Amino acid sequence: MVLPEMLDVEALSVAYGANRVLHGVSLSVPKGEMIALLGSSGCGKTTLLRAISGFTAVESGIIRLAGRDVTKLPPEKRDTGMVFQSYALWPHMTVAQNIGYGLKLRGKSKSDIAAAVTRLTGMLGLAGLEQRPVTQLSGGQRQRVALGRVLAINPSLLLLDEPLSNLDARIRLKVRHEIKAIQRELGLTAVMVTHDREEAMVMADRIVVMADGRISQIGTPEDVYLRPASAFVARFMGAENHLRMTARRGDGGIAVAAGPANGPAMLADRPGLAMGVVDAFFRAEAATLVDLGHETRNGILLAGRIVQSSYPGGTYRYAVAVGDDQYLIDDIVRRSPGDAVAVHLPDDALYLFPPQAEA
Amino acid sequence: MTENRLTNLLLVAPALLLVVGLFLYPLGYSVAGAFLTKDGRGTLEGFLNVYQLYSTDILFTVVIIGIATILVGLASVAIGGFLVLGTSPVLVGFLKWLYRWPLFIPFVVAGQCMRAFLAKNGLMNNTFVSLGLIEPLQAQSLLDWRGVIIAFVWKQTAFAALLVAGAMAALDRSTIEAAQDMGASRPRILVEIIVPQIRQTLAVTLVLSFVTMLSVLSVPMMVGSGTPTMITVDMAFRINSYGDYTTANALGLVSMVLAGSVAWIYLRHSLREGQPR
Numbered sequence: 320m321v322l323p324e325m326l327d328v329e330a331l332s333v334a335y336g337a338n339r340v341l342h343g344v345s346l347s348v349p350k351g352e353m354i355a356l357l358g359s360s361g362c363g364k365t366t367l368l369r370a371i372s373g374f375t376a377v378e379s380g381i382i383r384l385a386g387r388d389v390t391k392l393p394p395e396k397r398d399t400g401m402v403f404q405s406y407a408l409w410p411h412m413t414v415a416q417n418i419g420y421g422l423k424l425r426g427k428s429k430s431d432i433a434a435a436v437t438r439l440t441g442m443l444g445l446a447g448l449e450q451r452p453v454t455q456l457s458g459g460q461r462q463r464v465a466l467g468r469v470l471a472i473n474p475s476l477l478l479l480d481e482p483l484s485n486l487d488a489r490i491r492l493k494v495r496h497e498i499k500a501i502q503r504e505l506g507l508t509a510v511m512v513t514h515d516r517e518e519a520m521v522m523a524d525r526i527v528v529m530a531d532g533r534i535s536q537i538g539t540p541e542d543v544y545l546r547p548a549s550a551f552v553a554r555f556m557g558a559e560n561h562l563r564m565t566a567r568r569g570d571g572g573i574a575v576a577a578g579p580a581n582g583p584a585m586l587a588d589r590p591g592l593a594m595g596v597v598d599a600f601f602r603a604e605a606a607t608l609v610d611l612g613h614e615t616r617n618g619i620l621l622a623g624r625i626v627q628s629s630y631p632g633g634t635y636r637y638a639v640a641v642g643d644d645q646y647l648i649d650d651i652v653r654r655s656p657g658d659a660v661a662v663h664l665p666d667d668a669l670y671l672f673p674p675q676a677e678a
Numbered sequence: 679m680t681e682n683r684l685t686n687l688l689l690v691a692p693a694l695l696l697v698v699g700l701f702l703y704p705l706g707y708s709v710a711g712a713f714l715t716k717d718g719r720g721t722l723e724g725f726l727n728v729y730q731l732y733s734t735d736i737l738f739t740v741v742i743i744g745i746a747t748i749l750v751g752l753a754s755v756a757i758g759g760f761l762v763l764g765t766s767p768v769l770v771g772f773l774k775w776l777y778r779w780p781l782f783i784p785f786v787v788a789g790q791c792m793r794a795f796l797a798k799n800g801l802m803n804n805t806f807v808s809l810g811l812i813e814p815l816q817a818q819s820l821l822d823w824r825g826v827i828i829a830f831v832w833k834q835t836a837f838a839a840l841l842v843a844g845a846m847a848a849l850d851r852s853t854i855e856a857a858q859d860m861g862a863s864r865p866r867i868l869v870e871i872i873v874p875q876i877r878q879t880l881a882v883t884l885v886l887s888f889v890t891m892l893s894v895l896s897v898p899m900m901v902g903s904g905t906p907t908m909i910t911v912d913m914a915f916r917i918n919s920y921g922d923y924t925t926a927n928a929l930g931l932v933s934m935v936l937a938g939s940v941a942w943i944y945l946r947h948s949l950r951e952g953q954p955r
Contacts, residue, residue, distance in 0.1 A: 407852035411874040
């Protein structure tokens with residue numbers, strides 16, 4: 320017998336009036352997996368999460384939870400638990416009352432509720448704060464109460480709507496690991512919405528990159544990061560530098576024609592890529608700066624001049640003008656604005672795609 | 679510095695004069711009048727009359743307005759709850775449009791409407807008879823204390839619902855969704871999540887409703903019948919029938935104490951609102 324996926328979304332479309340925001344999205348999440356819906360504002364990731372939780376009506380498609388069709392069910396009958404972006408704690412209740420409310424709704428005895436609250440506050444580092452009003456908690460503590468409130472009812476599916484976006488940067492780093500550890504320990508199936516790439520990479524088993532109401536790519540963090548399926552995914556995953564070039568297949572690879580700023584080069588073949596005009600994308604940290612005149616058989620060299628430099632920590636960040644374009648390059652060697660340099664783009668740092676209309 | 683003070687005084691003077699001239703002076707005059715006879719001698723006769731003749735009416739007033747206030751609270755919470763939690767956009771839109779109408783109808787017109795509606799051969803009984811719900815002989819007039827309560831609730835609920843629904847709409851919607859997500863039914867969300875969060879607005883609304891209803895003369899006069907009746911009717915009676923301003927003023931002072939006791943809650947709340955939490 321084949322066990323059904325814990326969450327199965329099939330050809331889901333959602334529209335707000337005449338404006339369709341999800342276009343036939345399909346997605347499966349096995350039990351115990353955590354996925355991150357990643358995308359920029361307005362891509363439909365929150366709408367997808369709200370459709371799964373039942374807060375947004377579905378135009379067409381099916382949502383199954385543990386094999387059960389829940390598409391038409393209201394949120395209270397879906398057995399999902401949502402951690403809201405604003406935490407949505409009830410300000411008139413204490414920590415214990417917030418965490419225990421779901422159990423109270425389920426008719427649990429006071430002693431059972433108290434035991435569950437004690438267990439969860441202990442697990443979440445909130446011990447001793449049970450009787451404190453939630454309005455007197457810090458952001459990180461509120462976030463944990465919101466998580467504890469959901470964990471108390473042990474839902475089939477944990478939904479997290481940008482759970483860390485209201486925390487300051489230092490606490491966010493800590494809490495993301497805590498949430499991941501709890502999710503793993505309890506074997507929870509979870510769907511998280513985030514626009515933070517690093518957060519998605521650290522927390523999720525798989526990442527679902529979304530754009531314009533469609534899924535652009537689903538894969539493990541390594542897959543999505545190292546093997547982006549489209550120019551959009553490459554850019555979203557940090558390969559923001561863009562170079563347009565002319566290429567043809569030959570000599571067992573891709574021959575790049577010499578351009579205004581680059582010499583001819585040979586790259587490894589990318590099966591399926593149409594030749595002619597090609598867009599290449601690369602990350603700031605994947606390129607290096609070398610002196611003019613440097614030669615290499617691995618990748619492309621671009622002649623340029625440093626126009627700006629800064630030190631964000633670890634490496635120097637340079638803005639390098641190459642012809643009419645400007646690229647951001649990270650390098651460990653200290654250089655000065657005005658220096659003539661060559662940008663070395665190793666073959667495996669280049670993601671090649673057919674030209675984009677907007678590129 | 680002196681010039682600044684003078685400017686400030688000039689700025690505040692018009693408002694101050696209005697308050698003193700239109701509020702404090704008449705109030706002080708009425709309060710003093712409760713302790714003075716027609717020819718200006720000091721007396722407690724007015725209060726003696728109040729005690730001997732109108733104790734029952736005072737109690738009646740407090741009970742009637744107390745019940746009406748509770749019903750206004752329940753109705754406004756129900757309307758606000760439906761507007762926030764309702765799932766049918768058509769019904770929610772209709773109720774939103776409908777519930778405000780009594781706001782624009784004066785108490786005197788509301789009283790007249792209730793006379794036509796609640797009388798023995800009024801619209802309500804006629805409708806019940808035509809629907810076969812009651813026999814014509816069973817029809818009874820509600821033009822008594824029940825009619826007063828119904829008229830008050832009908833008129834005042836619109837005002838209360840306006841404030842309560844506004845407070846509910848201003849709540850962080852996700853706190854409601856979080857409860858729904860936990861599995862709470864809509865009635866439980868209303869009682870356990872929404873009302874506790876708007877309780878201060880609700881309290882203020884009920885205080886204002888209490889004070890408003892306490893001052894209405896037309897409704898108990900038109901809808902109520904016989905005795906006991908409400909303080910406002912007694913005051914009008916003392917003045918119109920006997921020219922007895924002393925007793926009328928004493929009744930007014932009692933009214934003010936009643937209003938003041940609930941207004942104290944309102945002021946306490948306002949002060950707390952102004953303090954940092």
